[in-house]
Amino acid sequence: MSKTLFGLLLRTLVVLAGTAFLTFALLWNAPGDPAAAIAMARFDALLSQEVIDQVREEVGLNTSFWPAFWSWLGPLLCFDFGNSAVTGRPVWPDLWGAMTYTFPLAFAGLMIGLGVALPLAIFAAKRPGRLSDRIAVAIASLGAAIPAYWLGLLLILLFAVQLGWLPAMGARTPAHAILPALTLGLGVAASLTRIIRSGILEARGQAFLPAIQRRGVPEAAIGRDHIAPHAAIPVITVFGLELAFLLEGAVLVEVIFGRPGLGTFLVSAIAARDFPQVQAVVLLTALVFVVSNLIIDLLYRLIDPRIGERDA
Template sequence: MIMGLLGFVLRAAVVLSGTAALTFALLWNAPGDPAQAIAMARFDALLTEDVIDQVRAEAGLDISFWPAFTSWLVPLLSLDFGNSAVTGRPVWPDLVTAMSYTFPLALASLAVGLAVSLPLAVLAAKRPGSLVDRCAVAVASLGVAIPAYWLGLLLILLFAVKLAWLPAMGARTAAHAILPALTLGLGVTASFTRIIRSGILEARGQPFLPAIRRRGVSDRAIGRDHVAPHAAIPVVTVFGLELAFLLEGLVLVEVIFGRPGLGTFLVQAILARDFPHVQAVVVLTALIFVTVNLLIDGIYRVIEPRIGERDA
């Protein structure tokens, strides 16, 4: 158990450090003059070379790669992302404000996906090959095929423009989160439906179940004690991965719906070449991936204790 935890921590450290180094290198070697982009974002006007040189010095762009990387990495070890190159404000408060819009939307999207996919997958798995099963598979395939940005525009056109039921832009009220949550949630529904259906069918096909039935165990007890735990392992995997990948899909969806979350935060930072903001979002996303993997591993050990026994 201890060795497994140490191994995970080591892998997490490698992932985080590699992500930080690669992100910094890509931003540092991106085409164009970052000092000019920062100056334009800061002053919103055409500037002289003297002003651009001053901005370059203030942003630490007048030194070589390794000293700049070291000066950024050392504070990062204490989760200090520094100050914005454009506004000069600390990165953390702006990042927390963006997260306060993004994380509730991600959780709402997951809730929509589970609320639709779970009953749909259970109904489909009860009668494989039936009309309900074929419809569930078709819905899942359609959900995977439709890009989130196109679905978001269709929902805006229908519910905000044609019917005028819901607002399309902003994040002032809970109603503003409905269309973005549906846009992302329908994509999550597609993945969940396929995985839950396959997990239930695979669990019901286990060779030991007929012997348990012959002992007089009820179908409800078999479903609760044997089918559900076996089918839950792939569902837990997909749930964790969808939570992580939702943060990527939110970049497009938040821009489309004009929400001030991590997506808008990242896009504005990239356009302004605001290195501290971009690096903070990337490192935070990598940290979420690592944390989700750790939680999935812990849930695995609860659902299936033999996983922990093999690591012992």
Template sequence: MIKAVCGLLLRAFVVLSGATILTFALLWNAPGDPAQAIAMARFDALLTDEVVDQVRQEVGLDRSFWQAFWAWLGPLLTLDLGFSAVTGRPVWPDLAAAISYTFPLAFSSLAVGLAVSVPLALLATKRPGGWMDRLAVAAASLGNAIPAYWLGLILILLFSVKLAWLPALGASTPAHAILPALTLGLGVAASLTRIIRSGILEARGQPFLPAFRRRGIVEKSIGRDHVAPHAAIPVVTVLGLELAFLLEGLVLVEVIFGRPGLGTFLVQAILARDFAHVQAVVVLTALVFVAVNLAIDLTYRIVDPRIGESDA
């Protein structure tokens, strides 16, 4: 177990290092003058060359790439994300405010996905090949094919414009989270339904199950002790990755629904070439992926101890 955790931590270091360097390089070499973009975002007006040069020196854009990168990385090692080049405020409070909107929405979307996919997959596997099974597979395939932005716009048109049941833009009340959570949650449900269904059918087809039945073990015990753990392994993988990829999907969905979360935070930072804000989101996202992968690996060893035997 210790060897596995050390290996995961080493891979985490590689992922974090690669993500930060690559993102910094893309921002640094993006078309246009970053100093002018920062100055425009800061003053919201046309500026003279003198003001742009002053901003360039102030935020360190007159240095080389590696000098600027190490100047940002040094404080990060002490958990200091620095200051925004546009607002001049520390990054942490603004990032925490964005997280307070994004993470609850991500978990709500995951809950919606589970609430839809688990009953649908269980109904589908009652009679494999039956009409309910075919309907569930078709619904899951359709859900995977629908882009999140298109589904979000359809939900806004139906529930906000036509029926006027739910608000479309903002995040001031819990009702504002319903349509974004449905938009993301239905996409999650489409993926989970197929994985849960396949996992259950594969687990039920294991060759050792008839031997348990001949011994008189009841179906409930077989399902709980043998089918469920076997089917849970692919589900754990997809569930963890869906939670991580929800952060990626939230960028687009939050912009569509006008929510002040990480999506809006990141888009505004990219447009303003605010290096500190963009890098903060990159580091946070990479940490989430690393933490999710670690949790998945450890969960494997709990669900099926045989997976960890090679580490002994």
């Protein structure tokens, strides 16, 4: 087990290192003059070349790629994201403030998605191929086909404009989070419904189940001890990855609903070519992805120890 855990951690570190290098390289070689964009964002006025050159020197854009990369990577190993190229403030406090809006929103969307998908999938799997099953699959397919930005606009039009029940923009009260969370959650529910349904049907089709039923084992025990663990593996996969994907979806949803968070933080950083802030958001998203995958791999081995035996 320790060997397996070491391999998983090593793979996680390789992914994070590659993400850090590619992120820095892409931003460094992006078209345009980042010093001019930073100067415009900092002073909000047309500037002389002397001021732009001074900004270029201050933020370290007057050096070559490798010295700049190593000077950024060194503090990063100590979890120091550096200072904003525009404001000069440390990146981490502003990033943390954005995370306090985005992470609860993503978690609420995930809970809504699971709350909708689980009963819908169980309802569909009870009678596969029947009308109830086809209706559930059609609802899930429709939810997967609707883009988040369009669904968000539809919810704003219905619940904020037409009915006036919920606020559309901002994040001043808990009610402001309902429509964004619904937008995220309904999209998650579509994929979770299909995966949970497929997992239940596949588990029910196992060859050993008729023998267990003939022994007189109660259906509740069969579902708890045999069907649920088998169906849990694909569900855990999608559930963990959806949490990571929700952070990306929240970026777009926050912009639509005018909420503070990683979305507005990233958009403003890209517009200002604020490299430290952009790199911090990308690395944070990558960290959530790799940690989610690490947890999923460990849960696999707890649910089905044969997976660890095959790896060994």
